[in-house]
Amino acid sequence: MSARSLVSRFLSEEGGNFALVFGLTLPLLAGSAAVAVETSNVFRERAILQYAADASALASGKLLSQTRDQTELQNYARKFFYANIKGRMNADNTTLALSLVKSDEDIVKGVRVNVDYRYPTYLAPILKIYHFDMDIVSEISAGNRSIEVAIVIDNSGSMDSYTGGTSETRLEKATTAAKQLAAQLHSVGAMSTKADPVKISVVPFAASVNIGSGNRGETWMDMNGWSSIHHENIAWDASSKRGDSWGGFVETGGGYKGIKGYSQDETGTEVDWLTRWTLFDAIDVAWAGCVEMRPWPYNTTDDEPNDMVADTLYVPMFAPDEPNEKGSNEDDDYSNNYLDDYDRNSSSGAYTFGTYVSGEGYNYGNKSRQHDRQWWSMKYNSESAYSKLGTKKSRDYGYYGPNLMCTTTPITPLTTSLTTVDDAIDAMRAGGYTNVQAGIAWGWRTLSAAEPFTAGRGYDEYENDKYIIVLTDGNNTYPNQSTYNDSQYSAWGYEKDGRVFSGLTESMSLVEAMNAHTKTTCANIKAIQDADQEPAYTVFTIAYDVSDGSSVKDVLYDCASEGKNGKRYYYDVQGDAIAGAMQAIGTEISQLRLSK
Template sequence: MANDEKLAAMFRKFLRDTAGTYVMIFALAMPAVMGVVTAAVEMSTISRIRGQLQYALDASALATGKHLSITTDEAELKSYAADFFESNLGSAIDGQKVNLAFQFVEAPNSGKRIRLTANYDYDPIMKFLGLDDVLLNIVSEVTAGNKTIEVAIVVDNSGSMDSYTGSTTSTRLEKAKEAAGQLVTQLLALANISNKPDPVKISVVPFGHSVNIGSSHRGDDWMDMYGWSSIHHENIAWSGASTRGDSWPGLTAPSSGYKGQIGGSVSNITASGTTTSEWLTRWSLLDALDTNWGGCVEMRPWPYHTTDDEPSDLNADTLFVPMFAPDEPDEENSSEDDDYSNSYLDDYYRAYANPDGLTYWDSYRNVDRLLKDIPGKGANYGTYTRQQWRQDWAMKYNEDAKRSNYNSYYSRDYGDNGPNFGCTTQPLTPLSSDATTISDAINAMEAGGFTNVQAGIAWGWRTLSNGKPFTEGRPYYETENDKYIIVLTDGNNTYPGQSTDNDSQYTSWGYEKQGRVFDGLSTGMSAVAAMNAHTATTCNNIKAIIDGDGEAAYKIFTIAYDVSDGSSVKQLLYDCASAKADGSKYYFDVSGDALLAAMQAIGNEISDLRLSN
């Protein structure tokens, strides 16, 4: 402040002075002073113009890199780059003086890069000092991260996804399909500037209360084909006893052991000696009903439903067990429950004439007499109701298979019921680089059923790993590959309770009465709370895997879509999401059309488009 006042005082003295000394000195110094001032202005102007050009060029380069998702035609890209550059240039610069050049640059270590060059002919103020025009040359290059990427798109397909979202005329699932489709287009465009084989692969995992892995996998060695898993024979009573109908034909006593050797048959010791019999499994029941498996699997026993442990016959609980929804019992008198939701076979004697080929008619007459609950005693009389005996009795499935005129007497069209009850989603699509395959999988998704977020996350994980059941993924320790799981849901985990001895509808957890959903947890929690705990464990197990660079091998993005405030799933998804370098989370809480922007932001993060020059 003191210096400013001195300068002002000197300037006032200069203005008052009439002796001419200051005037003479100023006159002599004027050319030098003006040169310095003009040079300062010149440098400031050039710096400002250079900054404006660089800003516009960088913005254009990044935008053009993203535009690769729409076209790879160089002429179209150049035109797009020019338009974007001009729109960001500002009015202070004459666009006619700018020459913009576009080119793809091949680099052996980083694939293709987009290079934009802007030349600007600057007309200097200091021409009076003999300064020629200044040619400003600005360069901007954009490149994607020089890695391959694998992405699992995991989408809630439960019934609530059929609700309309926000003020739009689209359902939540329709909007999710749109957003996922745009993401796929955005990511597959990266292949156009990569020099790596299959640089982008994407899987699609729809989930409800279960995940459909595809019925074509019957027979794969990671499926439980022989009934060895500890959960395989739940809800199936193969042996009869006098009050429960006949045993399955040729049954070897379970006490002799279901598992004797690896193979399609086993030699067991019976009272009459050694005999060879087929393994009795859920597949046997499906075949007896002449019904195809729908493709859904149950949750593996704890802790394997929270892990990616590779299935092995040496540890049968790591094998995947097909869902088989039992025929739940009819209500035959007022003492029996009528709340069962999946009764698809008659429990009793048929009202029509005995068709040819019915071998076990006497069994049905036996069931008719002995497997009814006792009138006046109530549905839950005793520790195990006779309705439950009828539900578990395996021979009833074989009875129907014995009818030579089966189709004439009983329809196999079970509607929404049947052995595939609870299998509500389309099959997942393993990792693929084919745009049509991925888009078809997204467009095929349909809403229905309940919600099991953990199942979706776990199978998204399994599609990215390189071990069975799906082996399309690269090893997690590869340093030149990144793996991403994107999880979208519109609500909490759900567990469909039921006022019967089953305690619930049949789901990928079996029945609640078996208590498998609570395994590995403390007692006293609800089924939904148990599902939340298992979901959190699964997320933590995924994030704990470290790649060859010592970094997290998987990144999880989570999207709470149209989820009401106070919902427990918001915190669950927030905790599940991976953390960024700054400590924030890859978590999105959006509604309506905002989902499109969220997916684009995820695509930008995965694409890793960045300025390289």
């Protein structure tokens, strides 16, 4: 074999055996001072070309999620290619062509970039070789993996603010960008051979998350009042006057049961559990679908609900009727007063509104006794057809009532339907406070295979990736109230009960506590490994129109996953830039990889 043929073979080699081929060539060139220079130039220019070809193939391949036009893709590839070799080598002797890689079913799977380069040799005086032709190839195909994506979007009241100097609100721009992202992901999914390659869930959040009122009765809901927080604002045992149908009560250790036929002389028979569901039914108001944060540590985990560990069950939000202001010295700051406080007048058999009831905390001018009335369960008794209760029951509670702070539309579980996703995003409305942790936690729960939502693939399934995309425009917030409750009711209950501080070892503010729980939730998500022994979840976070110095920026940065290049998947954007951020995330998720 001649020196020329060996060198030519090396320069056109597409595999990885450069060293072997060049090793056979080298003895024929030994002794020439020009060999070292030529060898260095060959390796350098081939490496530059291969890197540039790979970069252009990857860049144009990512564009497949937006177009299949070969000319457009080729022009895009050329732009990247020549930008990468500019100033490093002579581009005059290079040509680039791009072709589409298709499956047997004529489905576009990727792109192939071919670069032809005529290398002018310096060895012409020695070997009579004036140039060599190099053929560089880079082919990429869409990663044949299935993806599950939770789109978690802040629906708090501030998302109704205009942004970017336009007449569009943050929520309008965010939802438009989210729909474009969903379409982008479905476009990439068309290149996969897996069944249901793209599944997307939608999780609106504000002060709480709505998991859907149709889930009442599910085994993972606390239907019997066994969770330690279920009776937090209900005092079944605090009053001897409970109304007609509830009779007495019995504490079982796990909850309370009513007693049928109760009297002082007869204990009667236990009947249904007395729960928040009892109160919803008593005033004929449907549960809207929001749930409270589980007690620590389960508020930060995806532990599957189990009635043997009652705190893992999900408790419906029930905002209690806050007390009336009955005297000038009582507090008028209770905002969620939707029933009049009342008591049974045993002498007349009628419900009346009293000024003083011995032992029942109805004294005028006493704020602590005023607060006691918040706990009364008898206010909600559905059997009463007396006095003013009927008119109170029939009125439109509006924003107030037992569903206070349940302001968002329900979660849309994982679905393969792009139309379903678009409809869920379009249905979003801004209102309420902000609980970023609730959004992240429920995004996680929509992707896991465990109850309550079970459409996610198991962690033992290979080549499946899970992504959580979280967008918020501001800090966690906890609604204040200058009463004995210390706050308005929320998914954390009242501040007076201190649940938001559970599990935290340091003294901190409400917002700091919410931030700490959010970070712990994110850490728990990112710690899970999949069957490929890689992180099962990738978390993208977007701070949208968030002011510098806001604590949520630190939270979102900490929550975001870290890419292989060390970059955090955290985006800090304003106005129209939200569209670019969503598109960049979609491109990252597309999972395009070099196949050759």
